[in-house]
Amino acid sequence: MTDEGAFDIVILGTGLVESITAAALSKAGFKVAHIDDNAYYGADEASLSLEEFIEWIHEDHESFSAFSGTYTKLPHARQYSISLLPFVIPSVGALISALIASGVSRYGGFQLVERVGIYDASSGAVKGVPGSKEDVFKSKDITLVDKRRLMRFLMFASGEFEGKPELEGREEMAFGEFLKTAFMLNDETIAAIVYALAFCFTVHDSTLRTLQRLRHYLRSTGRYGSSPFLVGHYGSSGEIAQGFCRTAAVAGGVYILGRATFSITHSDSRYTITLEDFPEPLTCRVLISAATHLPSNLALHQRYVAVSSPVPTFGHGMARCVAIIDQPLSFGTKARSTDEVTDAQTLEPLLDTGILVFPPNSLTASSTSATALVVGEGTLSTPKDRWILYLSMPVLPSEMHSSSPEIILTPYLTAALKTSRSPTPPVPLFTTFYLQNPLSTRRSESESDSGTCLVSPQLPIVPLPDSPDLAVEYAEAVFRKANKALLPDEECAQFWPPLEEAGAEEEFF
Amino acid sequence: MAESGSVPDKSVQVKLVLLGEAAVGKSSVVLRFVSNEFQANKEPTIGAAFLTQKCRLEDRVLRYEIWDTAGQERFHSLAPMYYRNAQAAVVVYDVTKATSLEKAKSWVKELQRQANPNIVIALAGNKVDLVQPSASSSGNNSESEDEADDATATPGEAPSGESESLRQVPREEAQAYATEAGLLFFETSAKTGEGIVDLFTEIARKIPIEHILASTRGAGRAGPGANRAGVSRQEGGVNLEQGAKPKDACNC
Ligand SMILES: Nc1nc2c(ncn2[C@@H]2O[C@H](COP(=O)(O)OP(=O)(O)OP(=O)(O)O)[C@@H](O)[C@H]2O)c(=O)[nH]1
Numbered sequence: 001m002t003d004e005g006a007f008d009i010v011i012l013g014t015g016l017v018e019s020i021t022a023a024a025l026s027k028a029g030f031k032v033a034h035i036d037d038n039a040y041y042g043a044d045e046a047s048l049s050l051e052e053f054i055e056w057i058h059e060d061h062e063s064f065s066a067f068s069g070t071y072t073k074l075p076h077a078r079q080y081s082i083s084l085l086p087f088v089i090p091s092v093g094a095l096i097s098a099l100i101a102s103g104v105s106r107y108g109g110f111q112l113v114e115r116v117g118i119y120d121a122s123s124g125a126v127k128g129v130p131g132s133k134e135d136v137f138k139s140k141d142i143t144l145v146d147k148r149r150l151m152r153f154l155m156f157a158s159g160e161f162e163g164k165p166e167l168e169g170r171e172e173m174a175f176g177e178f179l180k181t182a183f184m185l186n187d188e189t190i191a192a193i194v195y196a197l198a199f200c201f202t203v204h205d206s207t208l209r210t211l212q213r214l215r216h217y218l219r220s221t222g223r224y225g226s227s228p229f230l231v232g233h234y235g236s237s238g239e240i241a242q243g244f245c246r247t248a249a250v251a252g253g254v255y256i257l258g259r260a261t262f263s264i265t266h267s268d269s270r271y272t273i274t275l276e277d278f279p280e281p282l283t284c285r286v287l288i289s290a291a292t293h294l295p296s297n298l299a300l301h302q303r304y305v306a307v308s309s310p311v312p313t314f315g316h317g318m319a320r321c322v323a324i325i326d327q328p329l330s331f332g333t334k335a336r337s338t339d340e341v342t343d344a345q346t347l348e349p350l351l352d353t354g355i356l357v358f359p360p361n362s363l364t365a366s367s368t369s370a371t372a373l374v375v376g377e378g379t380l381s382t383p384k385d386r387w388i389l390y391l392s393m394p395v396l397p398s399e400m401h402s403s404s405p406e407i408i409l410t411p412y413l414t415a416a417l418k419t420s421r422s423p424t425p426p427v428p429l430f431t432t433f434y435l436q437n438p439l440s441t442r443r444s445e446s447e448s449d450s451g452t453c454l455v456s457p458q459l460p461i462v463p464l465p466d467s468p469d470l471a472v473e474y475a476e477a478v479f480r481k482a483n484k485a486l487l488p489d490e491e492c493a494q495f496w497p498p499l500e501e502a503g504a505e506e507e508f509f
Numbered sequence: 510m511a512e513s514g515s516v517p518d519k520s521v522q523v524k525l526v527l528l529g530e531a532a533v534g535k536s537s538v539v540l541r542f543v544s545n546e547f548q549a550n551k552e553p554t555i556g557a558a559f560l561t562q563k564c565r566l567e568d569r570v571l572r573y574e575i576w577d578t579a580g581q582e583r584f585h586s587l588a589p590m591y592y593r594n595a596q597a598a599v600v601v602y603d604v605t606k607a608t609s610l611e612k613a614k615s616w617v618k619e620l621q622r623q624a625n626p627n628i629v630i631a632l633a634g635n636k637v638d639l640v641q642p643s644a645s646s647s648g649n650n651s652e653s654e655d656e657a658d659d660a661t662a663t664p665g666e667a668p669s670g671e672s673e674s675l676r677q678v679p680r681e682e683a684q685a686y687a688t689e690a691g692l693l694f695f696e697t698s699a700k701t702g703e704g705i706v707d708l709f710t711e712i713a714r715k716i717p718i719e720h721i722l723a724s725t726r727g728a729g730r731a732g733p734g735a736n737r738a739g740v741s742r743q744e745g746g747v748n749l750e751q752g753a754k755p756k757d758a759c760n761c
């Protein structure tokens with residue numbers, strides 16, 4: 001039956017961008033087959049159990065290299081969900097909107113990030129980062145003058161600053177310098193804003209772009225709680241990708257995992273995809289593929305899907321570390337000024353989710369900031385009394401060959417572990433270091449309006465809160481391209497049509 | 510059911526997945542449980558379906574989140590994402606089709622290897638109406654009541670020869686297998702409704718709710734200590750649809 005294998009669209013790769021695209025296209029009524037040669041969902045953004053993660057470490061990857069560490073298998077290995085792309089999700093933004101509009105939020109769980117701390121190199125202490133007007137108000141660390149200046153800046157940054165005199169002519173200025181000249185903030189406050197509020201990688205990040213990102217975060221505060229950021233359950237990135245895949249499946253999408261693509265040919269304006277170990281070939285009119293999944297013989301057909309707001313890249317990779325520990329870290333929760341109010345409660349809650357930022361040059365001579373994200377049992381990503389600590393630090397092309405991720409990150413790992421409240425810092429039960437390779441250079445000139453073999457944009461290496469919303473933005477661009485390729489004369493379908501009687505099933509009983 | 514108006518947050522969420530060969534009646538079993546209906550010509554499931562149903566058990570209410578998967582082999586690879594986080598699984602076979610029990614066994618094996626170690630697995634031999642005398646006066650109705658752990662239960666003593674000949678999986682064979690593999694076991698009929706409610710109620714009884722609650726310790730936004738009261742993790746976590754409307758202007 002040739003009809004059975006005939007699809008409008010075949011999508012290769014179940015990364016976040018492709019999974020969101022698959023859900024949107026299926027919901028728009030197209031017949032979609034979604035294929036991954038991995039046996040798990042999520043591709044480079046998967047969430048893996050410890051067993052799967054150890055296996056993954058030993059495989060070859062286009063996007064990752066330079067692995068080192070001690071890969072001991074631990075008890076309850078299946079209860080870990082380790083994310084290949086650790087991120088936090090701004091409470092207001094494209095991903096949260098897409099989760100709600102698609103109905104995926106109904107079968108995912110989310111947790112607020114409890115704390116953002118910043119490492120102070122001069123004292124070696126970790127300080128809480130005031131993220132809102134209230135925090136600034138309560139803080140006893142900040143002098144009155146600085147409070148006024150900081151408040152003025154936060155007002156500015158969360159409002160419509162485009163065209164304001166403070167910004168004029170300074171759009172491309174280094175952000176730190178801008179804070180100094182336009183708001184006369186002191187160095188310590190500037191470091192907190194640049195690295196722990198705006199999550200800049202370097203001091204050179206340009207002012208306008210950074211302000212736009214920062215506004216996004218500031219406006220996320222208060223939607224679900226005092227923190228602007230959420231972490232997803234079960235390893236976040238991969239679970240979210242799966243959630244969109246489920247939605248695609250409910251809308252009729254067909255999933256085939258763990259089958260390698262044997263060949264793809266093109267004739268009579270249809271692609272024929274033959275999978276290993278799979279009875280009949282699949283055919284489709286439009287082929288969508290992650291850059292890392294596309295066979296080279298299709299080079300002639302492929303069209304890179306351009307995105308409207310390309311993220312500047314300086315050719316950097318990302319040194320990453322994943323460590324599993326058996327003691328909670330504090331990320332300086334004791335020192336947090338707002339906590340003084342509750343000091344009466346001697347039993348302070350243990351930190352389940354938190355972020356610790358190291359500005360450049362905190363521990364080593366480095367031009368980039370390092371970030372630690374810890375997640376615990378509350379995120380359903382670890383067994384009881386275990387935490388996953390993710391460290392990441394952008395590395396410049398020049399450093400990538402002269403140093404290893406392990407050498408680069410070890411001082412930061414040690415410092416993060418030292419924030420444990422116990423007298424002896426925990427010794428990780430499992431540690432691995434690796435490099436996320438820089439984006440493969442893409443040829444934007446092959447971008448054109450027509451084309452039926454679409455290469456979805458690869459997620460660039462961006463600050464902790466930025467990948468989720470970018471993934472949705474990219475998916476929407478691919479969705480529009482695919483719509484156009486399939487129905488050139490029709491208006492593009494809505495990215496997320498209104499949910500059909502959401503919860504109607506629940507009314508039955 | 511009376512609890513329809515209750516606050517969803519107060520119930521314990523249980524993820525349940527249905528697995529089994531094509532056309533054994535997975536979707537029909539769910540349809541019977543969720544809306545007490547039966548469709549004689551139910552179309553094959555493509556991809557998957559997501560449904561919810563509440564189930565009251567003594568003092569508590571469970572909210573089943575049900576993933577009904579497609580049985581066709583070509584969709585097989587979809588399943589892992591349904592059972593990965595599932596707390597319960599119903600593996601369905603068709604009592605009139607011996608091969609469907611073999612398929613069920615391979616699912617059970619996969620679940621026991623791959624799924625959550627605390628998962629409650631039930632084996633359901635469906636379409637039992639086809640092997641029973643058509644009269645509803647048969648004593649078979651009492652079966653469902655003490656079925657769960659009664660390994661000695663035998664099929665009706667004097668089944669109507671014609672309908673029983675359709676049977677390809679003897680009840681005792683499936684029961685023996687279920688006992689050995691540590692599964693709950695029911696014979697069901699989505700058509701008559703026999704065994705369906707018992708199936709889901711018994712699963713509810715066996716779900717280690719305390720474990721689900723305990724594993725959600727620390728899920729509260731106010732910090733782990735605040736969440737002891739024992740409510741579902743959805744309450745501790747963030748409900749994306751219930752957040753305050755984002756403020757448009759300035760957050761200061
Ligand atoms: N007599 C009888 N027929 C049933 C019963 N349950 C299901 N059927 C019929 O069997 C056929 C298949 O039922 P489905 O519920 O679609 O089976 P399924 O397991 O969901 O099939 P897939 O979605 O393809 O995997 C339909 O025609 C149903 O009406 C039952 O208990 N008794």
Ligand SMILES: [Mg+2]
Binds near residue numbers: 535552577578
């Ligand atoms: Mg079905």
